[in-house]
Amino acid sequence: MTKHLLAVLLSGFVTASISVHAVSQDQIAIDSTSNYAQYTTKRQVVDQLLEDAVVAFKSPARVSDAGFTAKMPTNMEIVTNKLLAAYELEPYRTDLLISAANAQIYNKNVDNAVALFEQALSAAPDDVDIHSYLAVWSHFNGDDASSNEHMDALSTLDPGRKADLDKIFSTVERVIKTPLTETASIPDDGNNAIVTLGYALNPDGSMNDILIQRLETTLKLAKAHPKTLIIVTGGVPKNHKTEGKLMADWLTSKGISANRIIEENYATSTVGNALYSSYALARHHISHATIISSASHVRRGQTLFEIASWQTGPQNITFDTVAYPDKPLSELKTASSSELLGIYRDALRTYGMWSYRSYPLESR
Template identity: 70%
Template sequence: MKKKLLAIALGGVICLASAPYTFAANDSAVQSSDNYAQLITKRQVVDQLLSDAVDAFKSPSRISHAGFTAKMPSNMEIVTDRLLEAYQLEPYRTDLLISAANAQIYNKNVEQAIELFEQALSVAPDDVDLHAYLAVWQRFEGNQAESNKHMATLSKLNAGKAADIKRIFTTVDRVVATPLKEKADNGKLDDKGAIVTLGYALNPDGSMHQILVERLETTLQMAKDNPDALIVLTGGVPKNHKTEGKLMADWLIEKGIKKERIIEENYATSTVGNALFSSYALARHNIQHATIISSASHVRRGQTLFEIASWQTGPQDITFDTVSYPDKPLKELTKASASELLGIYRDALRTYGMWSYRSYPLESR
């Protein structure tokens, strides 16, 4: 693959030259301006590169796969490319490397991401976030010795953060080892219990996708079986001026569920947002146990994120379990796939508070 770098002659002439990085862009991805010749200073070029990265990141050119419902941008290679070109001009900006590495995580290029994290670590060997990222992604790749090495360094640099990362590992291991189920446990939810239903992207006309309707069918039955339980409906991506949370609430009310039982969470645009926003609703009502309802291929990620979000909000002893709408036969989902596990780890770190993109104006948790 040809590799190129944007460079500046200090006299104000800007040209393209060879460099160690370039990533092929998807044909359907948004294209950058590539017109930097009229810019004068290095700062202007870096600002333009980052602006192009933001445009690519926010492009509607995104795809979503049933069974792994995180939005996976098809144009993340352009995001990575622009960040690395900017880094060549400002090599002290390790934030650009970290952002580029996380863009590669979104594109499932974990080995490339590790290389970029390690390059950043060579500049900032005591950076606690870099050791945390490398501990997680080396573990994901099965390189336990490397993961342990970074955990040992992290423990010396920041024992509290090391303990949190270990807790994330323990949580993920427990959740993915728990068998999925289509029905709630026999125990009833009381007035300190809650049902939390995760949204699913609406159709372009603002109607509910069949997957979301099926999640609501599961919610309705559980709500009838547990008449004292609070119901949290979370999802805020607008389509045709409507949100998942509002449409879910209207659907349940039409089916006879009392409005007073329902909390609409109409702001979350991702599973991370579902967990963070809903955790405050659970804390406000002192919920002791919550059952999360989502598609079978999604509930493990949901439970992991809700548990991590509750570490900060409480209640301190809240517990979670899940009920799955079987978008796939449960026997096919006995073991979490590599793609599902990647999404769990990635979003676990985001929920914990480690920002994926930290290069203004490309900043995103």
């Protein structure tokens, strides 16, 4: 039996070898003309699309003025298109829709963003973040009925989130109704601070005139209130220098004691200014802080600092602003739609809702 089995196996091997040899020449011909791209997996394609989105997102091209710094609109359109192409391949990835929607917010295309958020909601009808985004951007668009609908949904899904959004709405409304001023209201008692927001350095690492103007305003206030702590915040490096360091050096060169100054050298946006500086305010038990920035920027700054302090404290801290008039204050009496969009967008980021949540494109 053993010999018979061996003979059968050997016979089969020989037959198989002949068969394989018989098709191998044809197979070689097929292989030589095959397009191996067809064997690329969906995962590989999606990963490449997201890598392309990251490259566009991190492009150094920027739009910048005294009140707004952001990626170039064309970059953000590329980000949106890459994310949506990835979503077509992996339609369960609702995070891709959320990230694409927020890219549209950065491009001020709120209607497009709302449509994408609604598409995401149809896939995840109980998602707290999506309801939150729709509540905020519907409110921004003046669609109170839709905003209230999503706030009602949040009252069931996450009452705490609804309460926080109500607080954000009320904070924004109060701040934008507060008249801009070139003078501060620093109390005579308590621990007080001056917080001066940075501005992008010139390519050679020198300070832009806008930043110097903010420092001139800071210097006057610091001399008038010699017991105040001073926080200078900004960390986008240019020629191996940061805003925070240069701002501190400028103030000390004008006679301000270095012991009064805290450098914050890491923030790359107003959101970072607020988040990082809030820890310094908490550590020094500051009861009142005056924020100094350009007039077109201070309302956003105050809103974000107030929201950041909700988590870090001090719980009873108050804020006011001093506006350097980069434009006549009469022209900025009412917050523009563009300014208000930036306030709400960054308020959500400061609160903790990440705009981009599709690895490797992740950014608060």
